[in-house]
Amino acid sequence: MKKNNQNLIQTISNINQAFLDGRDLESILKKVCREILNLLNNRAILVGLQDPQVKILRLHYLPSGAEPFQTWVLPESENGTAIARIITKQETLLFEHADLPPVFAHSSARPVDGLWFGLPLPALPQPLGALCVHTPDRKSLTPLDREMLTMIAALTAAAIDRFRLRQQHEKHLLELSILNEIGQMLSLDLELDKMLAAIETQVSRAFDTFNFHISLYEQDSEEWILIYARNRGKIDPLLGQRFSIEKGLSGYIIRTRTPLLFRNQNDSRQFHITHGLKLIGEFSNSWMGVPLISADQVVGMMAIQNRQQEYAYRDEDLSLFKTIAAQAANAISRKRHENNLKQSEERYRNLFEQSNDAVIIHQGQKIVEVNSRASGMLGYTKTEMLAMNVLDLTASLDPALIDERVHKASVSETPLIFETRWKKADGSMIDIELSSRALDIRNNIIQGIGRNITARKQVEADLKRQTRQVTFLNRIARRISGELNLKDLLATTVKIIYETFSFYSIALLLADEKSEELSFAAVAGDYPFSPRLNEFRIPVGKGMIGFAAKSGQVQLSNDVTLDPNYYAVETVATRSEMAVPIITGRTVIGVLDLQSDQIDAFDAGDATIMKTLADQIAVAVENARLYEAMQQELGERKYAQEINRTLFAISNAVNTTENLDDLYRSIHNSLANILNVDNFFIALYNRDQDSFSLPYFIDQKDSRDDIVKMVFKDASKSSSLTAELIKTGRPMFYRKADILERARKLNLPPVGTTAETWLGVPLKIKNEVIGGMGVQSYKDPEQYDQKDAELLLSISDQVAIAIQRKTAEDALRQSEIRIKALSQQTEQFSLTAASIIAMQDEKEIFERISRAIVEYSD
Known part of the structure; x- marks a missing residue:
């Protein structure tokens, strides 16, 4: 019994570690199956995981010899009546080989006789699948085996759920990174072919781009051109060819603006037949394509395919691909627009030994x-x-x-x-x-x-303790596996430990981001100086707690007065202490500290159970942190999307506004979506005249005319903040005290009403300052921070480019007007000259010329 419990605890620990260390689910399941084989004396294991989104079942099989590990992907209709019943009804089932899917029931790798015992892998909102264990007969599977399997199934299901949540979190991080990288391309002056290669590089972070292509739509000719293509990792022979938008899947997506996802070759074939499409290239086992749409205009499409694997892509992959495509479309659209302008993510150990x-x-x-x-x-x-x-x-x-x-x-x-x-x-x-x-x-x-009978008494005590420990692990696993609030999770954990064991006090500490100090996250019992725990930080390496965090090893002292690592802030009743590091991967994220007012309160068994518990806590903490991070990242992603929309709106305003005044208002309105711009200005610098103009000025306190009189002549000598901003070419962030101190040092009064906080960034074209842009607040000293400064600076280049282009556009329009007027004047003067050739009267000739000059000159 003792040996079994130890094996079970070790198996649970190993399974937890497999999910912490693993990077792909199939290799993790192989390790999990091997651990169950070792625990159950080398029985065959079959794990079925359902994927309701794509309606398939993945079977993972490890025979009793532990090799080879096999995997099958089956349509939902072939998943077998036994596994279907276990999953849908969430109940255990003892069944025969014939009740398994045909692909496995007829496999030479399966056992030739015996039965299968199946258990559900429970999860919310829907079950994950089933765990099936081969048994020679009904009697060979003991009640203890069933209890252990039930615990392992629940643990495995929870671990798979956490693993998938971690994968989803990593995918969200990757998506944000890809979007950010593509967004940065908007400000880079890349040629189209280099931009397309950069887009493929970003897509390859989330997908295999061994077969990948981008097609661009040419509206004038109603054709699409294969502008960028990889076929089996090489340049596609069709690269550069043109096709009518009535042809192929690319043409269908461009024509209908509809994303397409084919999970297998049959779906793709049927789609071609149904819609009367002509195949271009060859069919793939998995195919995914999305339109490239910018400013509600289709600029092309982007597709990726897997020629070997069916069901390679899921709905969330299509969603990510669409998001990437939206960013790529903006980059491509802008680049195409710029090009047009230039050209146009022992199983039971014996418990009793006779003594002499x-x-x-x-x-x-x-x-x-x-x-x-x-x-x-x-x-x-x-x-x-x-x-x-x-x-x-x-x-x-x-x-x-x-x-x-x-x-x-x-x-x-x-x-x-x-x-x-x-x-x-x-x-x-x-x-x-x-x-x-x-x-x-x-x-x-x-x-x-x-x-x-000392050994027997110790064995009995160990058995009671281990039974209590297994019950405790099962209880705490159920309590914390579904808890996503980190504070509640830690409080629940220490409470259960305190209620289960008769320790003097329990504390759970977490390391800071730099892993230099530990702070108290939750306590229970008579923990020393509990009322003032928030004030204390324990340096890593100091005391038993700090040394456990530094070494990553359990620190146990059954007489703290003799332990050189023991450290106490003040006199306490502690006589024994055990500090257990909480480790995720190779990083110590915290310490579980247990103290007793008795000498010799802990033993190796306590250390083992607490180490196992610390592993469970590490998984639960990581799960809770991933959830919190995902919620934060979702907010940041929305913020990033708003920034990208703002950048696009500013860029697009060059084409949608009539003049510079309209452009300034559009810039102001766009920035209002991401920043407080109640007080906002745009200043332009004339280097030849060494003067400023203030073409746009919105302020709650000062008028534009008053500010212009004070600072906008002899700009290089001006002491204003705007002058300093443009002279230095660097962003400036001042609070009221800074502004007043600056004025004191210059021995000049501040220009205009002094703001509580002032933020300005230069406007540059090719590293030359053409002006500045700024915001300020007269009410809230915390209105802006460094993040706002970075945001405004990231947008300033786009604003400068927009102003330069609109200025050039207005100048061109004015030139056209003047040329037209001059042409008309010339024509009228010519007519007048022709009419006076035949005149003899000098007075009349003079009057006619004078009248023409008055009528047709500016």
């Missing part, structure tokens, strides 16, 4: 004879024992109780059997089962046969 019997004969309480086993058991010489009495051996017992037992043994006709404790020569105590009987009642001579 010790024989002691005493008269009254005086020892008169002992055998060699007695002296050897207790570590005395025979001479030493003959000089002792029974009270010397039982120093921890009440003398009155000894007298009572001696009297009972002397008058009893049958042996008196009871348990007691004997003291050894080295001062340690051993548990004894003593059988006492009278040898000579008249002379009060008693014979005691003592059997050392």
Whole structure:
């Protein structure tokens, strides 16, 4: 029983570690199956995981020889009646080979006889699958086996759920990174072919781009061109060819603006037949394509395919691909637009061992004879024992109780059997089962046969403790596996430990981001200085807690007064302490600290169970942190999308506004979606005249005219914040105290009303400052921070480009107007000249010329 519990605890620990260390589910399941094989004495294991989204079942099989590990992918219709029942009804089932899917039931790898015991892998909102174990017959599967399998199935299901949540979290991180990288391309001056290669590089972070292509739509010719293509990792022979939008899947997506996902070749074939499409290239086992749409205009499409694997892509893959495509479309659209302008992510161990019997004969309480086993058991010489009495051996017992037992043994006709404790020569105590009987009642001579039961008592204590430990692990696993709130998770954990074990106090500490200090996250019991825990930080490496965090090893001291690593802020009742590191991967993220007011309160068994518990806590903490991070990242992703929309709106405003004034208003309105712009200005710098203009100025306190009079002549000599911003070409972030201190040092009053906080960034074209842009707040000193400064700076290049282009556009329009007017004047002067050639009267000629000059000159 003891060995079984130890094996079970080790198996649970190994399964947890497999999910912490693994990167793909198939290799993790192989390790899990091997652990179950080892626990259950080499039985075959079959795990079925359903994928309701694509309606398939993945079978993972490990035979009793542990090799080879096999996997099958089956349509939902072929998943077998037994596994279907286990999954849908969430119940255990004992069934035969014939009830398994045909692909496995007919496989030579399966066992030839026996039965299968199946259990559900429970999860919410829907079951994950089933765990099936081969058994020779019904009797071979004991109730204990079933209990262990139920626990392992629940643990495995929870671990798979956490693993998938971690994968989803990593995918969200990858998506944000890809979107950010593609978004940054908007500000890079890349040629189209290099931009397309950069897009493939970003897509390859989430998908295998061994077969990948981008097609661009040319509206004028109603054709699409294969502009970028990889076919089996090489350049596609069709690269550069043109096709009508009526042809192929690419043409269908461009024409209908509809994303397509084919999970197998049959789906793709049927789609071609149904829609009358002509195949371009060859069919793939998995295919996914999305339109490239920018500003509601289709610019092309992007597709990826897997020629070997069916069901390679899922709905969430299509969603990510669409998101990437949206960013790529903006980049491509902008690049195409710029090009047009230039050209136009032992199974039961034996619990009892017989001890040697010790024989002691005493008269009254005086020892008169002992055998060699007695002296050897207790570590005395025979001479030493003959000089002792029974009270010397039982120093921890009440003398009155000894007298009572001696009297009972002397008058009893049958042996008196009871348990007691004997003291050894080295001062340690051993548990004894003593059988006492009278040898000579008249002379009060008693014979005691003592059997050392210390090992048995320890085994019994270990068994009780291990039973309690297994129950405890099962209980705490159920309680914390579904808890996603980190604070509640930690509080629940220490509460359960405190309620289960009789420890003096429990604390759970978490390391900071740099792993330099530990802070208290949850406590229970009479923990030292509990009312002031929030004030304390324990440096990594200091005290038993800090040393556990530094070394990654359990620190156990059963007498802290003798431990050089023990550290206490003040005098406490602690006598024993155990600090257990909480580790995820190779990183210590916290410490579980247990303290007792008794010496020798902990043993190796306590260390084992707490280490296993720490592993479970690590998984649960990681799960909770992943959930919190995912929620935060979702918010950041929405914020990033809003920034990208703002960048696009500013870029697009060049084409949608009539003049510069409209452009400035559009920029102001776009920035209002991501930043407080109640007080906002755009300043432009004329280097030749060394002056500023303030074409756009919105302010709650000062008027534009007043500010212009104060600072916008002799700009290089001005002491204003805007002048400094443009002169230095660096972002500036000032609070009110900084502004006043600056004015004091310059011995000049601040320009305009002093703001609580002022933030400005330069506007640059090819590293040349053309002006500045800024915001300020007169009410809230915390209105802006460094993140806002970085945001405004990231947008400033786009604003500068938009202003430059619109300025050039307005200048071109004005030039066209002047040229047209000059042409009209020239034509009228020519007509006038022609009309006066025949005139003779000089006065009339002079009047006609004067009138023409007045009428047709500007």
